[in-house]
Amino acid sequence: MKAFITRIIPDAGLQLLQDAGITITQWTEKRDLTPEELINACKQHDALLSSGANNINAHFLNECKHLKVIALLSVGYDNVDVPEATRLNIPIGNTPGVLSGATADTAFLLMLAASRKAFYVHKKILKGEWKFFDPTTDLGIELNGKTLGIFGLGKIGMEMAKKCVGAYNMKVIYHNRQHNPDAEKTLNAVRVSFDELLQQSDVLSVHTALTTETKGIFNTTAFSKMRPSSIFINTARGAIHNEEDLKAALESGTIWGAGLDVTNPEPMQPDNPLLNMPNVAILPHIGSATVDTRNAMSVIAAKNVIAGLGGTRLPHVVNPEIYQDWNRITC
Numbered sequence: 426m427k428a429f430i431t432r433i434i435p436d437a438g439l440q441l442l443q444d445a446g447i448t449i450t451q452w453t454e455k456r457d458l459t460p461e462e463l464i465n466a467c468k469q470h471d472a473l474l475s476s477g478a479n480n481i482n483a484h485f486l487n488e489c490k491h492l493k494v495i496a497l498l499s500v501g502y503d504n505v506d507v508p509e510a511t512r513l514n515i516p517i518g519n520t521p522g523v524l525s526g527a528t529a530d531t532a533f534l535l536m537l538a539a540s541r542k543a544f545y546v547h548k549k550i551l552k553g554e555w556k557f558f559d560p561t562t563d564l565g566i567e568l569n570g571k572t573l574g575i576f577g578l579g580k581i582g583m584e585m586a587k588k589c590v591g592a593y594n595m596k597v598i599y600h601n602r603q604h605n606p607d608a609e610k611t612l613n614a615v616r617v618s619f620d621e622l623l624q625q626s627d628v629l630s631v632h633t634a635l636t637t638e639t640k641g642i643f644n645t646t647a648f649s650k651m652r653p654s655s656i657f658i659n660t661a662r663g664a665i666h667n668e669e670d671l672k673a674a675l676e677s678g679t680i681w682g683a684g685l686d687v688t689n690p691e692p693m694q695p696d697n698p699l700l701n702m703p704n705v706a707i708l709p710h711i712g713s714a715t716v717d718t719r720n721a722m723s724v725i726a727a728k729n730v731i732a733g734l735g736g737t738r739l740p741h742v743v744n745p746e747i748y749q750d751w752n753r754i755t756c
């Protein structure tokens with residue numbers, strides 16, 4: 426059995442695949458594969474282990490319907506046409522849970538960096554302007570006792586909420602499809618409507634998946650309901666906010682600041698004005714990028730590949746409905 430891997434992954438995952446007797450090809454170039462290159466590579470393999478950068482759309486899936494499994498090295502799967510994969514009986518695996526702490530750390534880092542204009546004043550040092558800290562424009566704001574609003578209180582949102590309560594005794598409100606009884610019990614979190622989340626948050630942190638419902642939901646209308654002193658954080662997916670509307674809200678003082686680990690499109694271009702705004706902190710989608718977390722993700726992804734190639738249920742499957750009728754699985 427042969428697996429194609431679209432980026433360099435940690436040895437922990439590679440070792441598991443090799444121990445299972447799977448022949449591996451890894452894409453090691455510093456650029457992403459083109460769609461055609463990905464299809465051509467997958468035609469020679471039985472399984473795909475994919476970074477979030479690949480567009481697993483209906484065209485790809487129909488060209489590569491022989492694949493026994495597609496294991497993502499991510500928890501998000503908005504880059505995959507899941508209904509089409511399900512129709513073609515291709516199990517899709519992801520890596521939930523193990524990256525929640527690291528991604529919440531990234532949201533926390535961005536919150537703090539935006540609140541103290543840290544990236545902006547750091548750039549002043551690089552420009553030889555250490556002495557020119559301007560108390561009329563460069564002062565930050567504090568977070569102690571402020572209200573944290575979480576949009577999408579799942580695994581990562583919960584980790585972010587815990588950190589903010591622990592560090593700054595922040596009050597937690599959230600907007601979610603369902604109640605989160607754990608957060609309500611342990612953090613006194615209060616579930617609110619979307620409008621209340623916008624109106625009451627001092628820091629609003631986005632932790633939902635990108636779906637048709639959440640795409641572009643943070644637009645001019647949403648920003649106009651937020652507090653002028655508020656900070657918008659997005660570590661989920663760039664397309665959940667409208668970048669032009671965010672820029673306008675920051676320029677006009679409709680909101681105070683922003684921290685982004687995800688942009689739309691990615692990569693963000695170096696001349697993007699957001700990169701030079703004082704109250705904005707931007708990172709290049711590094712949410713899960715720690716040695717420990719990437720090791721753990723590679724192990725889950727490898728286990729998903731091994732299960733898929735063995736014709737058994739993936740430990741972490743996005744489309745479990747394909748297992749409703751086991752006879753439909755072709756091994």
Ligand SMILES: NC(=O)c1ccc[n+]([C@@H]2O[C@H](COP(=O)([O-])OP(=O)(O)OC[C@H]3O[C@@H](n4cnc5c(N)ncnc54)[C@H](O)[C@@H]3O)[C@@H](O)[C@H]2O)c1
Pocket residue numbers: 500501502521522524525528576577578579580581582600601602603632633634635636638639660661662686687710711712713
């Ligand atoms: N920056 C990064 O590197 C990075 C790393 C990991 C995950 N992510 C993103 O974070 C997302 C969340 O990951 P998670 O593990 O916390 O997922 P999760 O499923 O545990 O949590 C998502 C929560 O959002 C809620 N939700 C979904 N749609 C909603 C809607 N329309 N309105 C309100 N709530 C809604 C869900 O009910 C759930 O509670 C992923 O889908 C991924 O896109 C980014």
Ligand SMILES: O=C(O)[C@H](O)CO
Pocket residue numbers: 477498499500501502524712713
């Ligand atoms: O969804 C995820 O896990 C991250 O964004 C990594 O791509």
